[in-house]
Amino acid sequence: GQQLNQSPQSMFIQEGEDVSMNCTSSSIFNTWLWYKQDPGEGPVLLIALYKAGELTSNGRLTAQFGITRKDSFLNISASIPSDVGIYFCAGQPYYGGATNKLIFGTGTLLAVQP
């Protein structure tokens, strides 16, 4: 099946630092999404990207859809303790048409030291 390579696997940072994580694939994706999962809960959508080159912000979060359509990154600026959680990238693969399969990356665990 398709794979999304997400890195880093984990990050341990100080409050106030900026964070960057990325996701890459060997194949093309139509849509890139970034989710955050808090302990004991399901993932919640943070940012959705619809076309190559798109750069979108949501508060302190910024994400970009790579020009090649095979990668995406998420930046968090001035991290705070409530940013702690697992961040997942997800993509809708391109199979020559619309699909209804969303493939998830392996996740980045973020820990923020106050």
Place this chain on the structure above:
Amino acid sequence: NAGVTQTPKFQVLKTGQSMTLQCAQDMNHEYMSWYRQDPGMGLRLIHYSVGAGITDQGEVPNGYNVSRSTTEDFPLRLLSAAPSQTSVYFCASSYTGTGGSSPLHFGNGTRLTVT
């Protein structure tokens, strides 16, 4: 506003037992799906449905059955549980599919242990 409701929250099964994980949504979403989450592997799609009466396989469908008799419900059945099915299971739904304009809403998960 319940959203996506999964039951039970926790379950322990013995190898070979069967059970059904329940998922219900009250948002009139056409698309529903089941994922399993394992350490280091992210979320993997098991089965999905684009509407009542229509289901299809995801990445890891073996050992699981689904049906979609109503828009609201999408149960996941394990006919003969195996230890490899120990995982956290998430149900998710959206209006029309997995595109970003119709984001997936997730339930809070069912933690299943098979001994």
